[in-house]
Amino acid sequence: MSAVDTKELSGLELLRWVQSERPAGFPAIQQLFGLTFETVDPGRMVVSVATRPEFGNTMGTVHGGVLATLLDTAMSCAVHTTLPAGVGYTTLEIKVNYVRAAHTDGRLLTTEGVVVHAGRRTATAEGRVTDAEGRLIAHASTTCLILDKAS
Amino acid sequence: MSAVDTKELSGLELLRWVQSERPAGFPAIQQLFGLTFETVDPGRMVVSVATRPEFGNTMGTVHGGVLATLLDTAMSCAVHTTLPAGVGYTTLEIKVNYVRAAHTDGRLLTTEGVVVHAGRRTATAEGRVTDAEGRLIAHASTTCLILDKAS
Amino acid sequence: MSAVDTKELSGLELLRWVQSERPAGFPAIQQLFGLTFETVDPGRMVVSVATRPEFGNTMGTVHGGVLATLLDTAMSCAVHTTLPAGVGYTTLEIKVNYVRAAHTDGRLLTTEGVVVHAGRRTATAEGRVTDAEGRLIAHASTTCLILDKAS
Amino acid sequence: MSAVDTKELSGLELLRWVQSERPAGFPAIQQLFGLTFETVDPGRMVVSVATRPEFGNTMGTVHGGVLATLLDTAMSCAVHTTLPAGVGYTTLEIKVNYVRAAHTDGRLLTTEGVVVHAGRRTATAEGRVTDAEGRLIAHASTTCLILDKAS
Numbered sequence: 001m002s003a004v005d006t007k008e009l010s011g012l013e014l015l016r017w018v019q020s021e022r023p024a025g026f027p028a029i030q031q032l033f034g035l036t037f038e039t040v041d042p043g044r045m046v047v048s049v050a051t052r053p054e055f056g057n058t059m060g061t062v063h064g065g066v067l068a069t070l071l072d073t074a075m076s077c078a079v080h081t082t083l084p085a086g087v088g089y090t091t092l093e094i095k096v097n098y099v100r101a102a103h104t105d106g107r108l109l110t111t112e113g114v115v116v117h118a119g120r121r122t123a124t125a126e127g128r129v130t131d132a133e134g135r136l137i138a139h140a141s142t143t144c145l146i147l148d149k150a151s
Numbered sequence: 152m153s154a155v156d157t158k159e160l161s162g163l164e165l166l167r168w169v170q171s172e173r174p175a176g177f178p179a180i181q182q183l184f185g186l187t188f189e190t191v192d193p194g195r196m197v198v199s200v201a202t203r204p205e206f207g208n209t210m211g212t213v214h215g216g217v218l219a220t221l222l223d224t225a226m227s228c229a230v231h232t233t234l235p236a237g238v239g240y241t242t243l244e245i246k247v248n249y250v251r252a253a254h255t256d257g258r259l260l261t262t263e264g265v266v267v268h269a270g271r272r273t274a275t276a277e278g279r280v281t282d283a284e285g286r287l288i289a290h291a292s293t294t295c296l297i298l299d300k301a302s
Numbered sequence: 303m304s305a306v307d308t309k310e311l312s313g314l315e316l317l318r319w320v321q322s323e324r325p326a327g328f329p330a331i332q333q334l335f336g337l338t339f340e341t342v343d344p345g346r347m348v349v350s351v352a353t354r355p356e357f358g359n360t361m362g363t364v365h366g367g368v369l370a371t372l373l374d375t376a377m378s379c380a381v382h383t384t385l386p387a388g389v390g391y392t393t394l395e396i397k398v399n400y401v402r403a404a405h406t407d408g409r410l411l412t413t414e415g416v417v418v419h420a421g422r423r424t425a426t427a428e429g430r431v432t433d434a435e436g437r438l439i440a441h442a443s444t445t446c447l448i449l450d451k452a453s
Numbered sequence: 454m455s456a457v458d459t460k461e462l463s464g465l466e467l468l469r470w471v472q473s474e475r476p477a478g479f480p481a482i483q484q485l486f487g488l489t490f491e492t493v494d495p496g497r498m499v500v501s502v503a504t505r506p507e508f509g510n511t512m513g514t515v516h517g518g519v520l521a522t523l524l525d526t527a528m529s530c531a532v533h534t535t536l537p538a539g540v541g542y543t544t545l546e547i548k549v550n551y552v553r554a555a556h557t558d559g560r561l562l563t564t565e566g567v568v569v570h571a572g573r574r575t576a577t578a579e580g581r582v583t584d585a586e587g588r589l590i591a592h593a594s595t596t597c598l599i600l601d602k603a604s
Binding site for chain 4: 095097099100116117119122124126136139141143
């Protein structure tokens, strides 16, 4: 997708490259939702999205699946920032607590993912979604399986 | 949005009306993902979606947030089918276990949500996503808070 | 702890040996709670316990941690029944939904754990606790990491 | 159980009374495990336990159910500290991530529970178990339903 060989990049390098280059259609989900990588730090990732009417559930507030998508992205990318080149991961599970309804009127939702445990075989992370007024919308935790070259 | 007064409908009637009438833009999230309500039964809901490349994560397989959206929809609608007219609900939490990667090549994903506990104040449900070959992709559980008129 | 070399046993053989021989102090937790292995089948485990006043929380009903112990035992042992000799496992996460209070008056709680996904590197299971009248008390899911010899 | 009318106490007052008076057999579970209330602050609770061989699973490390008991206690009591007299609660769900095995050799495990969201109808909290060396053993989240007098 570019002159950069993404397979040679560590997780941190790859995600910072995505942040700065914004390669079209990578990852694909980013286009569907319009996610922006705000911060890519070792063990920490901040992702934002402008809400849209299409994010609405039957009550007209942001669907829980959209919040789960934000949290899954921020938390799994936070784990990815800790991995060297050639080491992949897969998400085993995610749990989301929804604490307040979010509006679909265009205001920004900001999601932070932070690594809690970075082990050899698994990693865990926690995440939080806040609205433009700084109110907590949802919080979450996840487990990722680390896939090293030999696996 | 039609001559039907949706506030007069029970959850089961409302979701069957959505299933048969497919009202444009309701719920909004249905349009974003292209969800189809396959089955709307008391305490049970089946939702399907044709996968698309835009559902892809950095590995090119279906993003966990898309699977969470399917599961949240099927499970919370299953709870909704048990509620009389005028009684709402909100999702308190969802947990998803991802057991197999799903492709983004257009094949159908089918998601079933089934009520496990229907109480006066809360309800729980479980859900499963299977691919076109019947393989399990993800399974989940959720808690909903029942919001009666007096709340 | 006996003439049996438990390292030579598959998970199913080991748990059936525990069920029939009831070796003192193995596993230790069994003594603290008084668990009984009712059924040990491939991919399925049933554990029961007679409730005791010491299981009580501040409300005088069975503490959520006791129910989590029952569910963790039944679900992780169900995973263990699928593993050959020499292959271990560790529990990565458990989530429990509490749907009804249980009394501490000596009546039996029965917990069933069933494997949902048995993979090469991970396995998932679900579980349910029911009381003596067959009412659902709690349900749960878990992820285990499979630890093969080479890990 | 004393001249104190515990029904007149707020959650914070009740738990501080338990902390200072250590009333025999209240809550009952405290006796089974030997829990100590280290800190009772508004929205925050620290509970410790000296590990014992009876806490062991089949691998000889602390059983996940024991860690879930510690986390459930610390998190739900943290929620309880936010409630006025006459308002109860019940735990709807708990999810625990296990990140490191803990020994059963008598060393202390310390568990902190902190309220994340304190709403009118529900509250959420997070918790962490650390060992005597300060290493993270497990982390968790929970949802509680608030039961006011009118419920």
